[in-house]
Amino acid sequence: MDLVMGAMGNIAPKLLQLLRDEYKLQKGLKEKVQSVSDELVHVNALLRKVAEVSWDQLDEQVKIWLDQLREKSYEMEDILDTFLVRVEGPVPSDKKDGKLKCKLKKKMDSLFSLFSKAKARHDIAGAIEDIMKQLKEVDERRARYKLDDVVAKAAATSRIDPRLVAMNIEVNKLIGIEKSSGELSNMLSPVGNDSTGKIKIVSVVGVGGLGKTTLAQAVYDKLNPTFDCKAFVPVGRDRDVKIVLRYILIDLDEKYMDVKYNILDERKLIKELQNFLRSNRYFIVIDDVWSTETWNIIRTAFVENDSGSRVIVTTRKREVASMAEEVYYLQPLSDDDSKMLLYTRLYGGEDKCPLNHPAEASEKILKKCGGVPLAVITMASMLVGKSREDWYDMCKSFYGGNEGQQIHDTEWILSLSYYDLPLYLRTCLLYLSVYPEDYLIEKDPLIWKWIAEGLVEIKTGTSLFQRGEEYFNQLINSSLIQAVESSDGVIDSCRVHDMVLDLIRDLSKKLAHHNRPMKQTQEDDDMGTAKVRSLVVLGCKLDSWFLHPSFKLLRVLAIEECSRASAEDWQGLRHLGNLLHLRYLGLRETRISELPEEIGKLKFLQILDLERSGVRLLPSGVCQLTQLLCLRGNHFTKAPDGLLKKVTSLEELRLNIDNLDDESKRQFMKDLGNLSQVRVLSIYGELRGGGMALQSELVQSLDNLHKLQHLRLVDYNFDGEDDTCK
Template identity: 40%
Template sequence: MAMSMATGAMGSLLPKLVELLKDEYKLKESIKEGVRSLEQEMKSMQAALRKVGEVPRDQLDEQVKIWAAEVRELSFKMEDIVDKFLVRVDDGFEPAANPKKLKRLTKKMVGLFTKGKARHEIADAIKSINKKVQEVADRRARYNVDNIVPRPSAVTPIDPRLGALYKEVTDLVGITGTRDQEIMKLLSEGDDTSKKKLKIISVVGFGGLGKTTLVKMVYDKIKGDFDCAAFVPVGRNADVKKIIMDILLDLGLYESQLAMLDERQLINKLQKGLEKKRYLIVIDDLWDENLWKIISWAFSNGNNGSRLITTTRIVRVAKLCCSSINESIYQMEPLSDDDSKRLFYNRIFSHESGCPHEFEQVSRDILKKCGGVPLAIITIASVLASDQKVNSHDEWKALLEAIGHGLTKDPSMEEMLRILSFSYYDLPCHLKTCLLYLSMFPEDSKILKDQLVWMWIAECFIPCEIAQSSLFQIGENYFNELVNRSLLQPLYDDFGTLHACRVHDSVLDLICLLSREENFVSVFNGSMSSQGNVRRLSLQKIIKEGYHTTPLESMSMLQVRSIATFEPAISLLSRLSSFVVLRVLNLSTCALGDHNLRGLWSLVHLRYLDLSHTGLCELSEEVGKLRFLEVLDVSGNHGIEKLPSSVTKLRRLMCLLYEQSCNRLPGGIGNMTAMEELSYIHVDSLRIVKEMGNMKRLRKFEIEFEHMSLELQEAFVKSLGEMSNVQSITISMDGRCKIMDLLGEKWVPPQGLQALKSNWNKACRFSRLPAWIRENPLQMSQLSWLQIDLKEVQQGDLGLLGRLPALHHLDLESLRQGPLLVEADGFRCVTQFALWSDSPGQVVIQPGALPKAEQVTLYTGLPVAKEEAAGGNGGELFDTGIVNLPSLQWVDVVFCTSLLQRQEAKKASSALKTTLRAHPNNPFYRVSVEDISSDDGWWE
């Protein structure tokens, strides 16, 4: 396997060495020269390490491995030295309200002495480290690292796709039946039209799901219906010329002189060979977007009913292949529980019902870890049934415990990891680092996206040189890319928002193995001990059964940078002050209660502190000592009623999370100019709103106004105008709904605005649709969530909202709502659609509108009966158009009417229920009637 963490702390160290050269640190010129020398040498070593990282680990000389590990360790030590200096010279000066002259002078003298001592110490440290760097550089030349090449493998590795290409149909489970029929259905679409266009299908999914096997079976079934056919495996680092020549070979168009042609000539040759033919071509295991752009030129969009199938692990590649309306993406899903069991038992016991009773529970546990991935199921089954005999129950249990921790040693398991590792090798260096960090979390963990991204930031995994954009937004892009590459399993909340992920046990096996090889994360789970210097510590099971001590009692704390705990860690608290360079501390869900956290406040290097859901009742004033803190999370602690005033000293704080029970912010929040995310702002004075204008980097916040005035509105709109990066705002009132037309008419939101929410019952109300939607809805290109309250909704408003290009979630409440027609071309991306009104007119949805809507809520007047709409006199059939929604899963409709129309309302309700029962999606529905002429109302 390749060297996983190739460059140690180089990415964050090099910018800090440049930082030391600034005049503000007042280093002597001789020391600056030493720093420059260090920087140049470390840059050179970083380049060498990257070369080492590109070579498979088993093909590296042992001396080179040792040299690489030594350089990485040296980079960590150097960064610790630099950080200690930067912390000591940062005076964190905060002017007091009425400082006494003598006290100020004393503080200044102490500060000067401390800085002078720190400069002297770093001068000595740089001299010492330069000597060590020179020794390492000498060994680099001796080991000839710069000219490293892979040692030739004793055995040429077999392409792992070959097994999938030559499977017997009788060996397949979960492929025949629903899956191949779904592919066949997609392929047949368009065959009944007069002009049979080229149809492209891309099958996308996680490595090992059986994409190649499925497509090969479909290919073999239907290739006889075409004039010619080709099945071409591609893989990583593919050569365009070879791919086109392989296609020509499969099509029977290969000629010996083809090797002399360039790419353009080969494409022309292929185009000519396919002219006027109905062809079937499969491009298997596609990784590169640019590769597809080139080879796709060969496939003209003729009218012969040709079919092109691609398989890929990368969603972005699949979307590129299927970019037109006549093309489809097939998302490969894991096997069902029944198919997983059938495949597993057939491999071990030769038939499905052959599992002995004593193996049933451990079988279920193993299959749960396999997660429906055929490759994992087959691999583990082959381990358990080696040498034509079934292993013992104890061996099954041992394998179960090893899965997900990178501890499995069987050759079959190693082959599975090699197949999965292709996705890892294809990652750029920064994404490899971010992926390895997931080994901090136990198997089956639900990993919150925001938490993970903030931890990456605190670890300095996001390069400083691209920090002109929000670091969090860059981190979000990293997260999305890992999902896009099928390495993380996305988890969506009830509103369809990607908010978390899980790591499949097979991928976790891989990254735990790589992490352990490079000493990237040390996991303590009751059965493991640390190896070498512990830099990142994951406490998953602190005390091993039968023992009374923890691993912490025998471990050096001096170099630990990160700690994450996943069980009560009270024993950790007494030793917190020993972790002198700790940057990340996650104590979430540990029952801390009233335990003394005194040692915590001396950890001046902390960037990330998670104390959420720990039972804290008070946050100490001493938190202000953590001057380098970037993330502070005390959410889930409802006992905390106020934040200490010292929190405003945390000038580097980017994220502050807490509960609404903490409803008063201290004065001076405007000092926190780095702030990007703030849980909740309770506005009880004009001062707070004005101070918000200093937090120009705010991206996400919730605000509640205790009262509203024109002066407050003006100040709020002015402060919002300073926030060019704002993405999500939630606004509410402490009491009755208030008009906030200045927000709708005077504020010009940034184009990056993604969500504007106004909490029901405590909402701010607009007299009409905000100007920034009325004037040009297309410019709000990222607005995906809109939840607002209007005085009145008219047809024109709905038409404008329907043109918002990225809108996924619409909640629109009003006092009055005229008759509304949801037009056929409206709301193309909306998945959740809600219209609420105290006095609604009828709502009708045209066919073609809301094609992706899964959840629909309507408050509507009585709809027009079909016969009445056509000029007839019938009144039995009522048509809201809801039945036309193809993606419908959940419906809530309230017919609002007067008591005099009760019978008509009942007919409308009954008719809608009948149509919903016949809907092909069998959606959940709730249909009711409300009397809006009465204060109490009545419900059916």
């Protein structure tokens, strides 16, 4: 995934996995595998050095070398993964077969397995030889291009700054905003004490990162209590207007969350919105509109009802702004406000600035930021804790005659911040380029995707998810992603500012050919789908869509917020059992009612996320997914009998057990005690109907779960009420 590393970071651990006795490599091959692993250590060290240099500053010959190495890295990983898949053995026989048929099938499977594994071990021997040859060529090119002269640096933090949320509130709502907030409020205020009157639409226009959204939010929070109803909806580029209209309705009244409103077209949504607004005094903010066409459609919904309704539209396009009755031109921060913002982010306030603060460098940096709050905040996050020498080095990068001088100042500052990140964080940040603009990205599913992609490094004493949380926190501290709090004050989501999104999308374009699978048939090789490793589908219609059988090397399949005319009888996942490399399967908020039994073939599957999907009963094949780390269903997603006999590596489990009989429930509760790594556990159903035996098994199991952090037990049928224990 990374511009430089490709899949190199994933290869060494898989090579070490081959050294285990269970894989029974041919004589002499273990030594070769160890030799390849040792060589990769040196290659990876060099790649980390190269990665510290901006891509645009690398020599063209070095770029060619990196492109070739990156492609080879994916080929190497595919070779190793294919071997690991083949030696795992066949899927267990179907329980529906008769006893005699099962015995015969088991013997045939055993014979086939022995033959298949022997052939796989022979093939891997040739593959290791090929990898050694390729690495030798890599080493020769390394010497030719003198890449060891590249200098590296790295730094990171691992906890969210505890002052971050409070500082965001102070910075975004106080520093430099009083004047503009007052002026915009006055433009929206009625004349005199008369609260009735015509609707007024005011636009806020300014460059990206100037704080248009922050200003609109501040005024919205200040004025909305005086209105009957209110809505604050982001638009962004290329956003489906139908989605925007529906979000406005949902903000106005939660009844519009009902799925029956999903099928309405633009015309019917506008009519529904007009009918609702006609009898209410409303205050609506439409944030970040990019085109006059989009604004023309949205604006038709705002009916005149002579009640003094107000609308704010923010945009960076003057042609959009000019369509409003009045335009507020947002100005950059003053020098004093910029200085206060920088010092607040660095030290907690201007009065806390240390005596050894590099004032001269600070002035140059603030001048470069040009009064753009996003630039100041990003620069402060990058400089916190740095030495005086680092400050002056930063100034030299501004005026050193490099290509950065030709780029817009804010974009240049953001790119500096990107290259200041440790290599592993850059990779995780680039992954966010798959999401649309202004998309609310939930933290937990994002971290699980990082894990499935192999982007999270193993750290002794820390689970992969906890390590991923550290990555998430570090990105928040860098100000390159924006933290979003839940209603109870927990940071559970994030957004990416559109300027940051532009940056990482531009960088990701250089990865357009990073997927290099082993060739299957010529037909597969001719199809782009055979090269896909990750498929993320967001907010699409699935009625005619299906998973193509050529997706054989897919690691991540996420189908989220997708709609269908019916949740029943959909064959889109009928080839799911062919995805033997799959690590992540997510169907969040998607109308899919069932999973194929063939899911049991996916031996490497680590995450199965069905939250807010339509799946009500898991197939028995899920019981074969021994590498599952996360199994997240809905409160009505039923567990298959015997699930936890083999599935014992779970860190997160969320299921309903009402479909199980009393004996199976007791066994389920007993098996919970084997989940030694579980952190999050949510069990739904009739939990107390099984009597003391069931409760006793549960209590004993909970006593063994030493890593448990979140427990939720919900009994729907006790005394006829929903009884929840958190």
